[in-house]
Amino acid sequence: MANMEPHFETIFKEQDFEIRDYHASVAADVTLAGRRVQTARRAMSLLRHYLAGGNELKRRLTVIPPVLQVRSQGITNGAIAPVVQSDDFGLWTLRLTLSNVGQLGSLPLPDDRRVCLSAQPPSRVAALRFSGLGQVPDIKAKTSIVTWMALACRELAIGPIWVARYSSAWTPWFLRRNELLLPLRSAAPMQTARISNSSPVADWVLVPCPSGLPTYQERLSS
Numbered sequence: 001m002a003n004m005e006p007h008f009e010t011i012f013k014e015q016d017f018e019i020r021d022y023h024a025s026v027a028a029d030v031t032l033a034g035r036r037v038q039t040a041r042r043a044m045s046l047l048r049h050y051l052a053g054g055n056e057l058k059r060r061l062t063v064i065p066p067v068l069q070v071r072s073q074g075i076t077n078g079a080i081a082p083v084v085q086s087d088d089f090g091l092w093t094l095r096l097t098l099s100n101v102g103q104l105g106s107l108p109l110p111d112d113r114r115v116c117l118s119a120q121p122p123s124r125v126a127a128l129r130f131s132g133l134g135q136v137p138d139i140k141a142k143t144s145i146v147t148w149m150a151l152a153c154r155e156l157a158i159g160p161i162w163v164a165r166y167s168s169a170w171t172p173w174f175l176r177r178n179e180l181l182l183p184l185r186s187a188a189p190m191q192t193a194r195i196s197n198s199s200p201v202a203d204w205v206l207v208p209c210p211s212g213l214p215t216y217q218e219r220l221s222s
Contacts, residue, residue, distance in 0.1 A: 004064050005166075006097050016129040017149050019184070022122060026104055028063075029116045031072070031093040036136075040069055043094035050115045051096075055108035061098060066164035066179065068095040095162075126150040126157075126182040127164075134178040139163060146180045159183035 007023040028050060030043035044067070051061045072091035095118075098107065104119040128146035132138055143161050150157055159182070167176040 004099075005066075006064060011124075012153065014149075017146065018127045018129075019124065019150075019153060019155065020127055021124050022120075024122050025120045026098050026107065027095050027118050027120055028098060028110070029093050029095045029118050030114055031091055031116070032114070033089070033091050035089055036069070036071070036092055039092040040094055043092070046112055046114055047094065047096055049112065050110045054111045056111070057108035059108050061107075063096040064099040066166045068097075068162050068164050068181070069093065070095075070160050070162045072160075124155075124184045126153075126155060126184055128180045130178050130180075131174055131176055132178065133173050133176065134163060134165060139180065142180050146182050150182055150184060155184040157182050158185045 006025050008020040010018050010020055012019040028047055030046045032039040032043055034042070051063065053060050055061075070093050072093070104117055107117050110117070126146050126149065128142055128149070130138065130142055139161075146161070147157060162181040162183075164179040164181050165176070166178070
């Protein structure tokens with residue numbers, strides 16, 4: 001794990017797929033209605049204003065990568081229904097993890113009420129790393145893989161897919177680091193899952209799969 005990332009422990013790793021346990025963190029969110037790319041630009045502008053001193057203390061704040069984006073989740077029969085990322089009109093949340101901060105109460109309140117500060121509890125996620133521009137066809141294809149791999153590892157998805165972007169805009173597309181992050185809750189004790197040749201990742205076989213205490217992610221507004 002790089003130094004400039006949210007803190008986590010890697011529970012399991014196979015090629016570009018990982019299961020991670022993230023520590024608690026503090027984040028700034030903006031949720032807007034619209035299409036994915038347009039709402040990301042508008043939300044980032046609001047977040048940059050907050051970080052540049054657009055807050056009650058006029059204090060400049062720093063963040064650590066990645067930039068996270070998710071489409072609002074649906075609720076089906078009282079359970080969380082994962083939502084696949086697309087360019088359709090909807091509610092989109094952009095999130096930045098704030099660095100060099102302690103608790104939520106130590107952060108200055110934003111001038112713009114569309115910026116929401118949130119405390120994120122410890123959480124378990126499945127992560128799949130990939131390069132490129134992270135466009136919708138890539139995201140959809142990778143979503144199938146990370147979901148299938150998590151299921152093969154006896155892990156239960158409990159939330160929508162987050163797209164995580166680590167690289168700057170001037171990084172060449174083929175060097176950009178992207179990830180899909182899928183919130184998990186462990187569903188069974190440690191087992192060994194066999195991934196057959198008919199799987200989306202046919203070259204991965206006999207993958208030892210971890211488990212742990214159920215963890216989850218929830219949003220707490222200040």
